Amino acid sequence: MKESNFTYIYDGTWEELLKVISWLFKEKRKPFQIIEETQYENNLLSPPFKPVINIKTLTLKKYISKEVLKISYYVFLSNEKDKELIIYYFLLNSLKYQKNVLYMRNLKCVNTALTISKRVSREAHKWKGFLRFKEIQNHIFYAEFTADNNILGILANHFKKRLPKERWIIKDEKRDILCLYDQKNCYFLEGKEIELDLKQNTEEKNMEELWKSFFKTIAIKERVNKKCQQNFMTKKKRKNILEMEDEQ
């Protein structure tokens, strides 16, 4: 069987994906598919292949600029089917064209990678604004969100700088994963690993009422434009945005 027919398997982590791609470059192999182990379904035409890689330091990072690497990472966080293959071809081209690859929009893989990465960073940026914490038991601030892409890490990083002295938990509802922050480090867990008491006290309810009343008051009646509001705060996001809960 030809090598280009293989489906290459990795463990679903970013570091491992980079290792597999480096290895493919080194071996001059073209993958039919690269996929997370748990996602693999038997396919007679493309047998699975799990490369044994003995690289300790990743040489690939030396040859690829930070910006290209960041774009690839954002593609990795997306929910795009075949994102691994897009990253493979994007990195392959960036070896060839170096930094100029960022301008080669006429190449399909480059254009796709740039578009997807933008989509991910936009979604993350929006949630940096829309995320709503509420104080639950033990002075923990808790927030939930629903996003297409896996932006929990980006959000955690943002709030680590912003609220370093609080203890907070952010939950990605769709993926059922959480990030816990204990005033020092972030810990990533699956939903089933933790039980939370989401009860709020009266003070917290009052704070929410205060915000809702500010939100209502600040709008200018003579300028009401709900369509414009909806363009910015889409219906899908509203169930996680406190002040929009009544207006779904």
Added chain:
Amino acid sequence: MTLKEKLEILADSAKYDVSCSSSGSARKNKNGIGNGAISGICHSFSSDGRCISLLKILMTNCCIFDCKYCINRKSNQVRRAIFTPEEIASITINFYKRNYIEGLFLSSGIIKSPDYTMEKMIETISLLRNKYHFNGYIHAKAIPGASEYLIQKLGLLVDRLSANIELPTENGLTLLAPDKNTSKVTEIMSFVKKKKSKIFTPAGQSTQMIIGATNETDLDIMSKSSNLYQTYQLKRVFYSAYIAVNKDKNLPSIKMPPLKRENRLYQADWLLRYYNFKVDDLLEKDNPNFNVLLDPKADWALRHLEEFPKEINKASYYDLVKVPGIGPTGAKKIISSRRFFTIHFSDLKKMGISLKRAKYFILCDGKYFANISCFQKSFITSNLILEEKEEKKESVTQLSLFYEGK
């Protein structure tokens, strides 16, 4: 009075200030709470479609001035309230911790004297910065007529300072705001310009003009803006469509705020700041107001059709940004890409450049999007107006829905 009632009164009287931007400051979190995001972050959108990023409130709506257009003028019978510094600081921190807001926008009516008012504002913001170690975004209004040493003090605490010019001409201001004068506002602007640094108002200064309360033309307004940008290096001039909150013989009695006009002014304002347009390019004495049917750039392009169509693969940056539908980001993308390949219409789409307006004014590798005989003023004009109408239809339905509901 409960805290909630106070907040309602003091947010309600602050809502006419348009600016809510939280961009331009990269303030770091120094062992406390909060930081600045250079691009700014919108946290919510109110039902009028405006972004909410800051807790926008007045310290008090009591005022010794009697500006005719202002809801808080002293002769108005409205409920008055005043926040203590501790109350403002506590709401800001509590809202910030819950990620409702990006920071604080503090303005105030004038109590006792401009200096007294400024001192109270400084006390509030010092409390936030020094006791609560708050490093989030703060925008404060400088009170015209306050002493320089107070503006100096305030500027070192906040990310942005602003003083509202309110009306484009001195005549307008004398008519409607007899207690104010333009020179007091411009004194603040030149002081802030002189002092601006990484630690003094890092996000710069802005101002605001009311549109449609007096009979100035768009040319008057744009000339004023252009002058303000050049003289005081303002970050932004905001335009606020006049809303009739008071009745006065000197005020126009309009039912609907002139939103379309406001929209045109914002479009033109961007052309001045990022597209190298001059006021004279856009408006002239015989034609001092913007076309309601077309955006200012499309309108300009149609009047200068001899400069088009422009070849995407050759035109300079300055020529590219003159094409309706192409902005600075798009022009930069085009220039960096065409070094590597010849750009066709499909490539422009891939770059995320909207062809809706642009297609009428460009050639890609010598080709026009349709038969070149279509490149005629009448054809392009009618198509562009159709596009605008589509957009307008939506917003008009929205407004009428609201009024029926009322």
